[in-house]
Amino acid sequence: xxxxxxxxxLRPRSVAVVGASKRIDTVGEWVxxxxxxxxxxxxxxPVNPGYDELQGYxxxxxxxxxxxxxxxxxxxxxxxxLEAALDEAIAVGVGAAVIQSTLVMDNDVEPCLxxxxxxxxxxxxxxxxxxxxMGYYNxxxxxxxxxxDSAMHDAPGNVALISHSGSGMSGIIDxxxxxxxxxxxxxxxxxxxxxxxxxxxxLELPETRVVGLFVETARNPQGFRAALKKAAQxxxxxxxxxxxxxxxxxxxxxxxSGAMAGxxxxxxxxxxxxxxxxxxxxxxxxTMLIMFAExxxxxxxxxxxxxxxxxxRQLMVDLADDxxxxxxxxxxxxxxxxxxxxxxxxxxxxxxDAWSRGGPDAAxxxxxxxxxxxxxEGAALGVVVHDRAPFGKIYASYLTYMQRARxxxxxxxxxxxxxxxxxxxxxxxxxxxxxxxxxxGVGRFLRGANALLSYRDFLLRxxxxxxxxxxxxxxRWHGRLGGGESLGELDALTMLAEFGIRTxxxxxxxxxxxxxAAAQRCGYPVVLKTAKQGMLHKSxxxxxxxxxxxxxxLRQMYALMRKRLGDExxxxxxxxxxxxxxxxxxxxxxFGPVVVIGFGGVLAETIADVQFALPPFSAGHxxxxxxxxKLRRLLDGVRGTRAVDTASFCRLAERFSIMAHALGDxxxxxxxxxxxxxxxxxxxxxxxxxxxxxxEDRVAET
Numbered sequence: 152x153x154x155x156x157x158x159x160x161l162r163p164r165s166v167a168v169v170g171a172s173k174r175i176d177t178v179g180e181w182v183x184x185x186x187x188x189x190x191x192x193x194x195x196x197p198v199n200p201g202y203d204e205l206q207g208y209x210x211x212x213x214x215x216x217x218x219x220x221x222x223x224x225x226x227x228x229x230x231x232x233l234e235a236a237l238d239e240a241i242a243v244g245v246g247a248a249v250i251q252s253t254l255v256m257d258n259d260v261e262p263c264l265x266x267x268x269x270x271x272x273x274x275x276x277x278x279x280x281x282x283x284x285m286g287y288y289n290x291x292x293x294x295x296x297x298x299x300d301s302a303m304h305d306a307p308g309n310v311a312l313i314s315h316s317g318s319g320m321s322g323i324i325d326x327x328x329x330x331x332x333x334x335x336x337x338x339x340x341x342x343x344x345x346x347x348x349x350x351x352x353x354l355e356l357p358e359t360r361v362v363g364l365f366v367e368t369a370r371n372p373q374g375f376r377a378a379l380k381k382a383a384q385x386x387x388x389x390x391x392x393x394x395x396x397x398x399x400x401x402x403x404x405x406x407x408s409g410a411m412a413g414x415x416x417x418x419x420x421x422x423x424x425x426x427x428x429x430x431x432x433x434x435x436x437x438t439m440l441i442m443f444a445e446x447x448x449x450x451x452x453x454x455x456x457x458x459x460x461x462x463x464r465q466l467m468v469d470l471a472d473d474x475x476x477x478x479x480x481x482x483x484x485x486x487x488x489x490x491x492x493x494x495x496x497x498x499x500x501x502x503x504d505a506w507s508r509g510g511p512d513a514a515x516x517x518x519x520x521x522x523x524x525x526x527x528e529g530a531a532l533g534v535v536v537h538d539r540a541p542f543g544k545i546y547a548s549y550l551t552y553m554q555r556a557r558x559x560x561x562x563x564x565x566x567x568x569x570x571x572x573x574x575x576x577x578x579x580x581x582x583x584x585x586x587x588x589x590x591x592g593v594g595r596f597l598r599g600a601n602a603l604l605s606y607r608d609f610l611l612r613x614x615x616x617x618x619x620x621x622x623x624x625x626x627r628w629h630g631r632l633g634g635g636e637s638l639g640e641l642d643a644l645t646m647l648a649e650f651g652i653r654t655x656x657x658x659x660x661x662x663x664x665x666x667x668a669a670a671q672r673c674g675y676p677v678v679l680k681t682a683k684q685g686m687l688h689k690s691x692x693x694x695x696x697x698x699x700x701x702x703x704x705l706r707q708m709y710a711l712m713r714k715r716l717g718d719e720x721x722x723x724x725x726x727x728x729x730x731x732x733x734x735x736x737x738x739x740x741x742f743g744p745v746v747v748i749g750f751g752g753v754l755a756e757t758i759a760d761v762q763f764a765l766p767p768f769s770a771g772h773x774x775x776x777x778x779x780x781k782l783r784r785l786l787d788g789v790r791g792t793r794a795v796d797t798a799s800f801c802r803l804a805e806r807f808s809i810m811a812h813a814l815g816d817x818x819x820x821x822x823x824x825x826x827x828x829x830x831x832x833x834x835x836x837x838x839x840x841x842x843x844x845x846x847e848d849r850v851a852e853t
Contacts, residue, residue, distance in 0.1 A: 157348060162292050167197075191295070220243055222245075226250050237268060280338065301324075310359075311363070313338060366391055390440055447562070452528070455501050456533070481501050489524075492519045526560045533560075614769055615769060654836075679712060680723065730827075734823040752825045803833045820841040821838070
């Protein structure tokens with residue numbers, strides 16, 4: 152395996168434990184113990200002047216007394232002693248460290264301990280896991296640096312778990328034997344080494360089948376995005392549990408980790424861009440990891456489900472709908488074959504209740520029922536939903552259903568209990584690791600199934616973008632916006648048009664005769680808009696008059712508007728009615744420009760049916776965003792209205808995203824509202840553009 156930048160931290164050839172101890176249940180005892188339990192093969196150097204020997208290892212007075220400079224030092228000392236111990240490690244040339252303490256002291260001085268330690272680490276170029284974490288388990292390479300008790304983990308595994316929360320790591324890997332861990336990292340406050348670097352390391356491990364991320368924030372946003380892109384390119388699924396979705400949780404993120412959680416909508420867009428599957432809680436998170444790690448790849452089609460209860464079968468229909476998991480509609484051929492197997496009173500449908508009268512051949516009927524459904528061309532994966540036996544056990548016949556069905560169909564299948572019921576049955580773990588996951592809770596399974604199907608669809612996406620921005624156009628507008636200038640409507644529409652976005656015809660005028668001439672150029676009916684500087688929401692202040700049909704009316708309306716809002720106006724052609732959409736750009740403090748797509752006009756402020764996407768993206772991606780919106784049916788025509796040209800809007804959105812990407816560093820805000828979409832296409836009617844002063848970046852850099 153090729154070398155990696157984090158090798159000295161995560162694959163050290165030698166480890167020193169500063170503060171190693173004989174005291175029971177201390178970090179100093181457990182680090183040494185875990186290195187032994189994990190089967191570490193390198194040199195171990197306990198450092199503590201109070202001992203001659205610890206756990207069979209010779210003990211040293213200080214780091215400078217060691218026979219070599221260790222690759223890694225694990226600090227098992229309190230915060231009062233940490234800074235001096237770090238100074239010694241830096242002085243002897245140690246390149247990597249694990250810090251598990253919080254770096255918080257009572258009656259500290261400014262700069263505080265954490266800031267002092269971070270400054271020293273950065274100046275030395277040291278790789279550090281932590282602080283305020285629980286170390287890591289490189290199970291594959293037998294390096295366990297955690298200072299707490301742990302479950303046994305056999306090497307190699309197939310799941311990597313990287314967590315900002317220490318309990319979010321240990322609470323999963325130490326309590327779930329079905330999860331085969333290869334690498335688990337408690338990243339903590341990331342004083343020098345960030346989540347994206349651990350993710351990059353995990354992606355290089357040949358056994359990694361899935362990576363789980365317990366995310367508070369991305370301290371290196373561009374590195375995080377690059378690592379997710381690498382995972383997508385290597386077709387290694389990533390499951391994320393992102394906290395800080397609500398305002399209160401975001402505030403707690405700052406207090407816990409010292410970093411902002413970031414805009415949750417932006418993270419949704421980021422995850423969507425790279426196929427990251429998002430879990431809502433730790434149960435879903437763990438279930439998704441098990442399913443990605445142990446199930447065979449998912450092909451085309453939906454879910455087929457086998458039951459021994461009519462009521463639970465009906466519940467599956469409701470829950471699958473809630474989870475947006477498609478249930479396969481069986482072909483006529485499959486249904487006819489099922490009729491020959493089932494008792495007469497049982498319908499040959501999916502979900503299938505194949506148990507009615509029981510009897511000696513009941514298990515065979517269940518097996519044949521599942522196999523026939525999984526052989527249906529519309530089936531992507533199967534599930535057996537049964538209650539557990541007493542004491543949380545599973546019956547051997549359940550495993551037979553799955554094994555035969557997969558052998559005869561070649562498709563993945565899992566066993567799910569209708570209620571929680573892992574218990575202590577060894578067969579649960581054995582079956583899961585054999586590729587037949589035994590899971591708990593239909594709802595959690597369906598969320599996992601949704602993730603499998605979503606990732607399958609992500610891998611099939613057409614992400615090619617049809618065009619790129621013209622260099623001369625980019626240079627011209629980049630120079631103008633880079634000083635923070637805001638554009639009036641006419642200039643904003645001009646900029647959009649130069650990036651290939653269809654806009655309504657508009658002409659500026661500042662006198663009555665010029666207004667009339669402008670209307671003649673545009674053709675009646677026309678719209679009259681104020682061009683008063685600094686007025687962002689014209690309609691709210693009577694600055695827009697629509698449907699002016701002739702010259703007399705135009706002169707009257709201009710006189711009224713001129714009196715209230717000044718001479719300068721825009722005259723624009725009326726665009727045929729249609730569905731009003733919106734395109735926008737907001738600037739995320741972590742990831743930069745983010746495009747907003749949604750329903751516009753008054754709907755933008757009342758319903759806020761929008762999606763977020765990272766630019767640039769394809770028209771196909773814009774279409775997928777629209778398909779997720781609640782009001783999607785409006786575009787297909789309702790109550791006698793005709794369907795609009797949604798494809799044109801998607802192409803316009805693609806061009807907008809290309810512009811957003813090309814000018815992303817000089818755009819603070821863009822609001823194109825409305826974009827009128829009708830049978831004839833999509834037209835941007837109004838626009839607001841706020842530039843971003845690049846001088847702020849230069850000040851920050853210095």
